[in-house]
Amino acid sequence: MKRNAKVSTAVIRRLPRYYRHLSELQEAGVVRISSSALGKSMGLTASQIRQDLFCFGEFGQQGYGYKVDSLKEEIGEILGFSRGHTLVVVGTGNLGRAIIQNFRFSGNGFQLLAAFDVNPAVVGTWIAGVPVYHADGLESFITKHRVDVGMLTVPIAAAQQMGDRLAEAGVKGIWNFTNYEIACAKRDVVVESVHFSDSLLALSYMISQREEPNRQEEDP
Amino acid sequence: MKRNAKVSTAVIRRLPRYYRHLSELQEAGVVRISSSALGKSMGLTASQIRQDLFCFGEFGQQGYGYKVDSLKEEIGEILGFSRGHTLVVVGTGNLGRAIIQNFRFSGNGFQLLAAFDVNPAVVGTWIAGVPVYHADGLESFITKHRVDVGMLTVPIAAAQQMGDRLAEAGVKGIWNFTNYEIACAKRDVVVESVHFSDSLLALSYMISQREEPNRQEEDP
Numbered sequence: 001m002k003r004n005a006k007v008s009t010a011v012i013r014r015l016p017r018y019y020r021h022l023s024e025l026q027e028a029g030v031v032r033i034s035s036s037a038l039g040k041s042m043g044l045t046a047s048q049i050r051q052d053l054f055c056f057g058e059f060g061q062q063g064y065g066y067k068v069d070s071l072k073e074e075i076g077e078i079l080g081f082s083r084g085h086t087l088v089v090v091g092t093g094n095l096g097r098a099i100i101q102n103f104r105f106s107g108n109g110f111q112l113l114a115a116f117d118v119n120p121a122v123v124g125t126w127i128a129g130v131p132v133y134h135a136d137g138l139e140s141f142i143t144k145h146r147v148d149v150g151m152l153t154v155p156i157a158a159a160q161q162m163g164d165r166l167a168e169a170g171v172k173g174i175w176n177f178t179n180y181e182i183a184c185a186k187r188d189v190v191v192e193s194v195h196f197s198d199s200l201l202a203l204s205y206m207i208s209q210r211e212e213p214n215r216q217e218e219d220p
Numbered sequence: 221m222k223r224n225a226k227v228s229t230a231v232i233r234r235l236p237r238y239y240r241h242l243s244e245l246q247e248a249g250v251v252r253i254s255s256s257a258l259g260k261s262m263g264l265t266a267s268q269i270r271q272d273l274f275c276f277g278e279f280g281q282q283g284y285g286y287k288v289d290s291l292k293e294e295i296g297e298i299l300g301f302s303r304g305h306t307l308v309v310v311g312t313g314n315l316g317r318a319i320i321q322n323f324r325f326s327g328n329g330f331q332l333l334a335a336f337d338v339n340p341a342v343v344g345t346w347i348a349g350v351p352v353y354h355a356d357g358l359e360s361f362i363t364k365h366r367v368d369v370g371m372l373t374v375p376i377a378a379a380q381q382m383g384d385r386l387a388e389a390g391v392k393g394i395w396n397f398t399n400y401e402i403a404c405a406k407r408d409v410v411v412e413s414v415h416f417s418d419s420l421l422a423l424s425y426m427i428s429q430r431e432e433p434n435r436q437e438e439d440p
Binding site: 009010012013015016017019020024043078079080081083085093094095097098099101102103104107108109110148149172173175179181188190192194195196197198199200201202203204205206207208210211 | 229230232233235236237239240244263298299300301303305313314315317318319321322323324327328329330368369392393395399401408410412414415416417418419420421422423424425426427428430431
């Protein structure tokens with residue numbers, strides 16, 4: 001498969017959405033879809049879809065659209081599904097626990113190996129089949145099991161320190177839920193942060209726009 | 221303030237990031253910043269920054285950069301901070317509880333009024349100062365308190381039904397954590413979904429790209 005060397009962040013961000021939409025289409029029994037129909041369901045134009053997918057090679061056939069299952073598989077391949085990525089969770093408070101219990105790691109190509117915490121009440125227990133170890137053993141576990149990603153759900157005060165420890169121990173990526181912008185000294189470690197506030201503020205903007213006409217009437 | 225009618229989704233998505241970066245700069249004591257320095261810290265070009273902000277009017281002075289505090293305030297205004305948006309949480313499992321306890325709603329211009337659940341063990345209790353009511357009272361509460369946004373942290377099986385109830389009851393937006401694409405019959409209700417998998421898959425892509433050379437050596 002041809003891959004253009006330089007793929008923009010915007011395209012990378014859209015790839016998981018393509019995967020998600022194609023999975024839903026597959027479940028709904030759709031076999032083929034045109035770029036315009038796929039675009040419509042994703043809020044993109046047909047030409048944007050064609051441009052995005054062109055970054056990764058030739059998909060689909062002029063006039064026949066895309067085969068849903070094979071396009072989904074190809075995109076899954078690009079996203080690294082077949083690489084057998086491994087992950088550990090650092091921090092098993094409410095958020096860590098919620099994600100361990102509800103998030104389908106395997107459905108996203110990840111194997112969740114273990115969780116770490118310092119709280120004696122949880123160390124030595126299991127959460128949804130995942131063992132919880134003491135954080136003291138984090139580095140040796142990462143080395144031994146060649147862990148790819150550390151998910152950070154620790155309190156904000158511990159974020160940078162635990163991020164440093166994960167990076168030093170050799171993970172390739174940090175999935176950061178701490179709402180703290182981790183500065184990673186090791187340049188080859190990718191930090192992906194989930195910012196709940198970015199999402200709520202985008203929603204705030206969108207509902208404010210809809211309020212605009214009324215507010216103007218109220219306050220001329 | 222001049223506002224161009226049509227602002228692209230990409231720009232809307234960047235606005236909360238601007239706000240976040242400007243808050244950090246403000247905390248670090250930065251008074252003025254050039255578009256190139258702001259761009260560098262956000263991974264954008266100076267011209268992209270100027271274009272983005274131009275959508276909302278004239279900010280900054282040629283050659284003097286942006287005043288951090290007033291730009292932050294203006295963007296906060298655009299994002300709807302001063303509108304006094306209100307929110308209720310529907311579903312107080314681990315995820316709902318984690319967000320109620322840790323997320324700074326007020327720091328994002330939202331007032332969290334109440335939470336709703338059906339579990340008798342939590343109905344009637346308080347989580348971090350927030351009362352938990354029975355979901356039966358959701359509609360009357362929303363009407364009475366003019367709730368703007370319903371945050372959905374219910375199990376996936378209840379997602380569509382609770383989304384419908386929120387929309388029918390008159391919320392303007394749904395902040396959806398259920399990993400289910402809610403189809404909103406009421407066209408004026410904005411659904412903003414937080415997809416953890418989109419974030420993990422983007423991370424998976426980025427670490428896979430870094431692995432690429434090695435894997436190719438292993439498997440020529």
